[in-house]
Amino acid sequence: MTLNETLHQQLALHSLSLERFREIVGRLFAAGIVLREEDGVEQRLYDDARRIETCLGDYFQLGGFRLEHNLKGEFFRLYAPGAEVPGLPEDGLEAVPGLRARLSPDFVAAALALRFQYQQGLSEGGNRLTDSGEVLTRFEELSATLQTQLKRALPPTSIERQRLLNDLKRHRLIRLAPNFSMDDEDALLAIRPTILGIISDDMLEAALESEPLPAGAGSEAEPVSLQVEAEAEDEFTAQGIEGNVE
Structure with missing residues (x-):
């Protein structure tokens, strides 16, 4: 057969x-x-x-x-083959260069900041942690985390910031309410537990200890996992997906 x-x-x-x-x-x-x-x-x-x-x-x-x-x-x-998956043993396969795509440094930094905030939310509990395991945060808190932990600012224009949020949402890292607005200081965004499957504790620790991501630098990604890690040479490498599904 x-x-x-x-x-x-x-x-x-x-x-x-x-x-x-x-x-x-x-x-x-x-x-x-x-x-x-x-x-x-x-x-x-x-x-x-x-x-x-x-x-x-x-x-x-x-x-x-x-x-x-x-x-x-x-x-x-x-x-993807060769992807480093948090919490799982290595598959022993070589990574496939042809599966690599480009992720913006803003996206990689935001994903790392969200992972940091998610860990904080788990530790604090209370109203920030939902029954579905999401952690609630405000847009300005994401901006503050980027600046204090990764020494990096959000994109300068509102159009670029909205595009970043849309990318994070498309990759199922955050959930936004239909009426969410960056201009509303009380508006909440939900960090999904899916963030744990792409950034491990070791990756986050390495990112926090490394130098800031240089402006304009690129990040490579294997288009089937969206796993983000910080490597030792002051450069973030994103291994994962770059999808186009809305």
């Missing part, structure tokens, strides 16, 4: 079409994550992915990718 025949057989057992399988795989390759609580479309993708989880895992494993399922957070995350 061919792999194609086996796949069709497994999909038939769960009453899923090949088109739906391709849609799930395409979303994971494009965005690196499927998060159930994001919206109705992604909720249905997640539910269908759970039905064929073993099949998906075997499919990606053949190419050296790792599909991790966080049951508590209800999301799937796809890691």
Whole structure:
């Protein structure tokens, strides 16, 4: 029996079409994550992915990718070959240069700042920590963390700052209320627990101890995990996804 025949057989057992399988795989390759609580479309993708989880895992494993399922957070995350995954052993595979994309230094720094704030929120608890494991913070607190911990400022214009927030939201690192406004000092943004899957304690510690990220510097990323780390040579390297899924 061919792999194609086996796949069709497994999909038939769960009453899923090949088109739906391709849609799930395409979303994971494009965005690196499927998060159930994001919206109705992604909720249905997640539910269908759970039905064929073993099949998906075997499919990606053949190419050296790792599909991790966080049951508590209800999301799937796809890691590229050779990606360093917080909390998991190395896969022993070589990283694939062709999977590298570009992440802006502003994005990398913001992700690190969010990880710092998330850890603080877990430690403090109280009203900042939600029942779903999110940590609530204000936009100005993100700006302050960037300046005090990473010695870096937010992008200078409101358009660039909104673009940064949109990128963080697209990568499922934060959640914004529909009426969120950067100009509203009381407006909250939610840091999702998905941040823990891309930045480990060691990566955060290395980032806080390193020199500030030089303005205009680029960051490389493997387009299937969005794992951010700070390397020893005063330069941040982002290993992960660069997706285009809204």
